[in-house]
Structures are given as structure tokens and as C-alpha cells.
Amino acid sequence: MLSFDAETTRVLDTAYVGADLTRRRQASFDALAPRPGDTILDIGCGNGLLTEELARAVGTTGKVIGIDPSEDMRASADKRCTGLDCVELIAGTAHDLPLQDTSVDRAVSVQVFEYIDDIESALTEVLRVLKPGGRIVISDIHFDTFTWFSDDPKRMDNMMASWDQHCVHRDVSAKLSALLAAKGHKVSDVHAHTMTDHVLKSDGLAVTMMHLMKAYAVANRHVDAETAEAWFDEQLNLASEGRFFFSMTQFVVMAQKTG
Ligand SMILES: C[S@@+](CC[C@H](N)C(=O)[O-])C[C@H]1O[C@@H](n2cnc3c(N)ncnc32)[C@H](O)[C@@H]1O
Numbered sequence: 001m002l003s004f005d006a007e008t009t010r011v012l013d014t015a016y017v018g019a020d021l022t023r024r025r026q027a028s029f030d031a032l033a034p035r036p037g038d039t040i041l042d043i044g045c046g047n048g049l050l051t052e053e054l055a056r057a058v059g060t061t062g063k064v065i066g067i068d069p070s071e072d073m074r075a076s077a078d079k080r081c082t083g084l085d086c087v088e089l090i091a092g093t094a095h096d097l098p099l100q101d102t103s104v105d106r107a108v109s110v111q112v113f114e115y116i117d118d119i120e121s122a123l124t125e126v127l128r129v130l131k132p133g134g135r136i137v138i139s140d141i142h143f144d145t146f147t148w149f150s151d152d153p154k155r156m157d158n159m160m161a162s163w164d165q166h167c168v169h170r171d172v173s174a175k176l177s178a179l180l181a182a183k184g185h186k187v188s189d190v191h192a193h194t195m196t197d198h199v200l201k202s203d204g205l206a207v208t209m210m211h212l213m214k215a216y217a218v219a220n221r222h223v224d225a226e227t228a229e230a231w232f233d234e235q236l237n238l239a240s241e242g243r244f245f246f247s248m249t250q251f252v253v254m255a256q257k258t259g
Pocket of ligand 1: 004016043044045046047048049050067068069070073092093094095109110111112115116
């Protein structure tokens, strides 16, 4: 699995303020619809960009609790949220939340559930801390929607197959409705948020994926360094020739806690 260490934190610190990932974050923010005074749980808060935005929305009468197992990510979130007294950052995981039953109004998780082994017990845990009627928003990429043009489809397939191993569930968004229904809760809506590029934007998602996928494939010996470099360079060349195409879809799943 991808390690959320200092290097990944550094790459994501830059990528997450880019236009593509800002819009993606906005889709989850809108689905959550934070209100002044709310207590909100941000599960896998990472470098804290959404945590900060939620803190401004709940105001001084509200509270935002960011939970993340990565010390490097929490350090970045801590720096970002300096001066926001309503933010509390805690070390922890989705399946073992250090919070009381029915203590939060809303819970959100962006691009985290795909990394969680036991999504069913994580869901049970999040629902435990949510107040009755509280809203939960879980948003993840469905990797079946990941498509990327190449003149060397076999090499692209190898790079995609490598990246498939960076997470646990490549299709978690498709599983959530059934898991919630089995627990007696109902998904109220699912929004698709597609990120498509026909140019290689310097602040886009595609260029971030190029760096992350190249490093991941080589570090895990899925391909050799020369192959990964050639794959990377091909995308630069395709972009300069006006033949670049990249697309993936994030699904924003919204549910209400019953009872
Ligand atoms: C791709 S980042 C997303 C960060 C943030 N939610 C965002 O969208 O900006 C994934 C985050 O999930 C965290 N994470 C991984 N496994 C987790 C788990 N079991 N429970 C909670 N967070 C987890 C990682 O440490 C990392 O910060």
C-alpha cells in the first residue's frame, strides 16, 4: 500500500491546492453542508485542507476533529490549522475512533476508505460516533473509471496494475450502498465528480499521478526504473503533441444515520 510518509505528504501538499483537487474537495464539502456550530469529524484528514475549510464553516461555536494515523500528515495539518481554535487533530484510525458514542453531527472522509482493510467495521465505528440523523459523506475514486491514453498500452497496463496495489479497495464507492443498507441505513445520494484532462496541467491531478505512480512502481519493483521513466516521458511527449488524455471519477456517497 502507498505509505503516507514525509515524501508523499510533500507531493500531496502541492497537489491538493491545485485546481483539480480543490474542486474535488469542494464536492465533498458541498455534500456535507456544514452548519455553524456543528461538530464535524474529518476521518483521514491528511494535510488538513478540508479540515481548515470546515473549521471556517462551523465557526467558533463549532468543532472539527481531524483524525489520521500518519504523523507526517498530521504535522502538515497542524501547521495549516494554526490559529483555528475549533480544530482538534488526533492520532487514530477510522476503525478505532477515540470519541464518545453519538458525539458528532457530521462525518466526512475523502479518499481514505479505499485504504482501509475492513471497511465494514470502519463504517460501524463511524456510525457509532455519529448522532442519530447525522450525515456521513464518503468520497473515493472508483479505479475502474481510470483511463489514460498511451501509444504503448501494454506498458500503461503494467503501470495501472502496479497502481492498483497502492490501495486495498479500488471500488469502495460501489460497495458502500450495500454495506450501509445491511446496517439499516440508507444512501441518500451519490454524486460523480469526474476529473478529465486533455492537456497536462502543471497544477492538475494527472501530473501528480505521474510522479506518484512512477515512484510507487519502481519502489515496489513492479517495473524497472527505465520503463517507469519511459512511461513518464511518453506522457510529457503526448502532451506536447496535443495527444494527452486522462480521466478518473470520484464518487461522493451521502448517507443519513437512521436511529
Ligand atoms: C489520499 S490521503 C487523503 C487526505 C485527505 N482526506 C484529503 O482528501 O485531503 C489519505 C489519508 O488517509 C489516511 N489513512 C490511511 N489509512 C487510514 C485509516 N485506517 N483510518 C484513517 N485514516 C487513514 C492517510 O494517512 C492519509 O492521510
